[in-house]
Structures are given as structure tokens and as C-alpha cells.
Amino acid sequence: MELLYILIISLLAAALSLLPVGKRFAPGVTILGSLAVFLLSLRTALATAAGGEITAIADYLACDSFSALILLLVAFVGLTAAIFSWGYIATTVGETDDRKIRRYYSRFNLFLLSMLAVPIFSQLALVWIAVEMTTLLSVFLVSFESTPQALEAAWKYAVLTCMGASLALIGILLLRWGMGPSPNVAFTWAGLLAASPQMPPALLYTAFLFILIGFGTKAGLVPMHTWLPDAHSQAPSPICAILSGIETTAVLYCIMRLLPMFQGGAAADIGKWFIIFGLISAGVASFLLIQAKDYKRLFAFSTVEHMGIIMVAAGLGGYAAHFGAMMQIVSHTVTKSLCFFAAGATLMATGTRNIGAIRGLIRISPLAGTFLMVGGLGIAGAPPFAVFLSEFSILKAGIMNGQYLVIGLLAFFIAVAFFGIMLQINRMVFGRPEIILMDESALQFARSTAPKHYILPLACIIALLATVIPVILFGVYLPEQLYQLLHQAAASLGRV
């Protein structure tokens, strides 16, 4: 029943945060709610780590190891983002606008609810609706700051992902058609897997392509990625952490779930699609990173690159590569949310998103500077952080498979992205402290060479610390239960 409670708790939190009682009530309820959701998700994940499924409502709500992994990650990012929001929103919105704060938390909880529903639902039609709800419920979070840029980003986000949605819908309906006319078959992930050997290959293939393009739009695969850097840079930082850290991955999860339906030659064909889309995404994003002028945009491009890496790992096939993909999902999620929290802290300390405008961040705000450096190193894939280990295991698995060309290209793109990210972050973090702000009214640049020392709100520090722990820990040590969960999830991607 945990699964049902998880959904009910976030719905309740969304409703309660609208109540106009005190300034601390809405953030408090949100943090408590997401903490409860996190603990329940942890319980679910531990229960599925040994294999098997947890079912709340047969054919509708169920979790196996792969979905429990995604659920746990959503709950983790949700919890840390809720804590970060406490400090961030109070600072950026200002204590005066109570209604705006309540609206933010209510939308935050609804968005989290839709995100949690993606792995929990097992009925495919409902999964599709949950995925689309994640878009619709986050549109107003993206446009939260109501600047023309934020509205533009929200518009692109809504329109492009809704277009993708319709394409994915036809793919899903085609799958239902392939399962035969009987109304009694369960249209779930498991039911689909069981029915797939009897389905005509042409139908499976076409349905897969529709879903790949449709959901790929939302996962930010090149060339359907154009909305992603906009939306992921314009939203408030805690929302960026959820959008970039886990929303993209949760959609990728829906695509990866289709993998085990294909056998033999068909599996190799499908793998090629994964690898082609993955390599194009990683390649294009790693070169776009270099010219990014906005550090949140920089991290958004890095998300596209990492989605590409996960796609390649899933497409390589074989247990080792699938295990690498699962590890990459975990390490990317924790590291990317750290990056966006650090970016949020930097924004609070300096008031600008422009990379060129910031020098010597580590002297302006030692904490923001340190975390930004750790996040940058972590996401670029430097040892001993988690992403290094997962990228290394993917490259190793690929070499064992004999895919030298694919791995060579992937390694090259990762190296380009590494230098792209580190060059920019280095410039910002070190050097003489300096902030260049543009004066909007006079259209002049104001250079402040001795910026005020900035102290981060306590809630933000707690969120940053909570996120940095797994980033460092998973680089050197995987807890046994997590290893089991990853193992089960990776095994479920291959045909039993």
C-alpha cells in the first residue's frame, strides 16, 4: 500500500500548502510531505531490491526494481529540492508576497505528484498521462519569474512536449492494438512484455519509433532538445534540479522499458537507434556546452549530454552496459541536482546568470564556490565522484562488447564536455572577486570589484550537504542494497 500512500501524501501536501496560515506553513508541509514520501519510497526500493514486485492495485499501481529505482530518485530530488526551496524562494520572492509563495509550493507538490506517478503507474495509458502531466504541471513553475524570457521558455516547453505527447500516444495505442482485441489482457509493462513475442515485428518497431520520437522530445534528445536549455535555465533553481535531474530520466525510463520486448536481431536494430540518438545527443551537447554564456544553460546542455550517454549505454546491450546505464542514471540525478542547487546558490550570491560576469566566487561566497566546483567536477566526470565511476563502467562494458567506434566517439564527447564545463566553472570560481552587473535602465555595465560577502540561507546549505553526500559516496562505495537494486533493474532490461 506504500505506493498509494505516496500519491495521497503529495496530493494532500499540495492542497495544504494553499492554506493561508503563516509564512512557514507551506514550505513546512512540503518538506514534511516529501520526507514522508522519501521514506516510503526507500521502503519500496528496499523491498524490491531482492527482486519481485510490489503491487498496490493490480494492473494499475505496481513497482518493480527499475521503477522503484526511479521512484527513489524522484523522492530524493523532491526532498532536497523542497529543503532548498525554503531558503531560495524566501530570498528571491521576498517575504512579502505570501500568495505567490503558497502558489509556488502548491505547484511544486503537484509537479512532484505527477513525477512520482510515472514510475508508480504500471498501466501504460496512465503512464502516458502521468508523463504529460509532468509537463503541464511544471509549465507555470518554469514561467514562475514571469520575465519575457521565462514565458518564452515555458511556451516552447509546453508546445514542443505536447507535440511529442501526441506522437508517443499513437505509439502506445499501437502497442495496445498489437496485444489483440481482448479487453481482459493487462495493458501493463509486464503484460506487454509477456505479449510481445506474439506481436507482429513491424508493429512493435513502428510503435517503438513513435514512442522514441515522442518521449525523446521530453527527454531532450537531439534534435528535439531545443526547448530544454531554455526551460531548464529559466525555472527557479530547485525546479531546475527536478527538471534536469530526474524528469528527463523518468521519461527515458519509459523508453528503456520497451527494450526487453525485442529479441535477437530486432534487439540489435533497436539498440542501434538508442546508440545513434545517444551519440548525436552527447556529441551536439558537448560542443554546445563550450559556448554557453549562462551557467544554468551550461548545466542544461550537460543534461542533454548525459541523456545521450545513458541512451548509448542502454543500446550497447548486455548486462554490464545495462548496469552502467543504471549507475549513470543514479549518479547523473544526484550530481545534476547538486549542480543546480549550487547554481541557485551562486545566483543568490551574485544576482547574475552570466558566466563572464562572475570572478572569484569562492571569495564572495566560499560555500557556493566550493559546491559549484564540486558539482562541476562531479558532472564533468572527474574521479573520485559518482559520474566518473558510472561513465567508466559504461566505457568498459562497450570495449568488452567490441564497440570500439561507438566508445571512441563517446569518450571523445565526454572529454570535450569535461573541458567545456571545467573551463567555465574555473573562470567563475577562482580569480579576483568581481561581479559585472548590467544596469537595465541605463543599459550600462556596472563593475563591482569588492562584492559583499554573501552568506547562504541555512536551508540551502542543508540541501547542498544532503546532495553532496551521495555524489562523493557513490564514487567510492555502493551500499549493498543499492547495488542489489541496480543489479535487478539492469537484469530486467535484458530478456529473461
Add this chain to the structure above:
Amino acid sequence: MSESEMVFSFLTKLNALTGGLFLLCAFGLVGIRQMLTCLRIYVFQALLLAVSAVILGYYHASIHLFVVAALTIVTKVFIIPWVLRQAVGYESYAKREISQVLNIPTSLLISIAITIFAYYIAGPLLAANGAGAFEKVNLPIGMASLLIGAYTVTVRGEAVPQLLGILAMENGAFFAGISIASNLPLIAELAAAFYVLITVLVIGLLAMRIHTVIAKTAVGEMMALREE
């Protein structure tokens, strides 16, 4: 010919007529510049979707499809046009002519190519899965309408026509869906109707926000965010 055969042949013909008109509406959304007319065409297309659902529902004796038809009429014929008028305001769409990146004859030619392409991908699927007379009409036409809708969204640079394009895509997906996946659980159908409403509400409100902040709804001209 026995009576059931006659009924079947009549229903097939009626459904084919509905399908033809449905496709014509998809072309109409590409080829007509006036916003109000576009909205009316969309409503008519939704009505045709409901008609096809009733025909299929009668033939399969399926209560689900009648529910789909009822939901379609309530949401798409009554609520959505009303919401659009409220959210976006009469003046911003009634009088205006829609600007389009490619001119109309070219767009119509591209739509014809898209339709042929839809038949080209639907053909092998119909053959492989042993399709009946209804699927043969609904699946390719639904796909064609979906892809033409996608094309409309790409070439039109205004908020409301883009939204109508998305809704036409959804209509297309549902038009194919009622024939190939008529046995989805009721909850999924209710959720889908709810989802369409939320889409219109969210995108409509966003368009209104854009209108108040930057005083126009030419979303195609918003170019602040891009790579240099």
C-alpha cells in the same frame, strides 16, 4: 445480402465518409488563415471524431466508445472553445489573420505528401495485424491528421493556432485510437479527456500571460533564448 451484412456495409461507408471529412478538416486547419474559422473547423473535426466513435461503438456494441463520444462532445465542442474565448480574449484571435512561414499552396502540397507518408507507414501495420474495415480507414487518417497537425504547429507563429495544431494532433491520435485500442479501461479514457482539458487550460493561460507581459501573442517572434 443478409441484414447484418447490409448494416456492416452501411456502417463502413458512413465511417469512410466521416474519415474523409476528418482528413479534410486537417487540411482546412492548414489552409485557412482566419483564426475564428480555424477554431470552427477544429470543433467540426472533434464532432466527426465523436461520430466515428458512435459508429464503431454501435458496431462493436461497446459502451466505452459511446462514453468516448460523449466526452469528446462535452470537452471539445463546448468547453474548449469557451475556454479559448475566455482565456485568450475575442480581440486577439477573432479578427486576426494568421501569419504562416510557408505560404498556403506549398503547405497544402506538403500536407498531401504527409498523407501519402501516413498511408505508407500504416500499410504494413494493417497487413501485419489483420486489420478490419474500420482500422483501414481510421489508422492512416488519424496518423495523417497527427502529422499534419505537427506541421501546422511548426509553421504557424501565433499562440492560438499553435494550440489548435496541438489539439488537432490529439484528435488524430484519438481518431486512430478509437479503432485500434477501443478496449482501454474507462479510467484511461476519463483521464485522457481530463488531460486534454488541462492542456487547453494551461496553454491558454500561458498565452494570456504572454499577451499581458509582452503585449502580443506572436510566439514565433520570441527569440531571446537561443544559441549565438
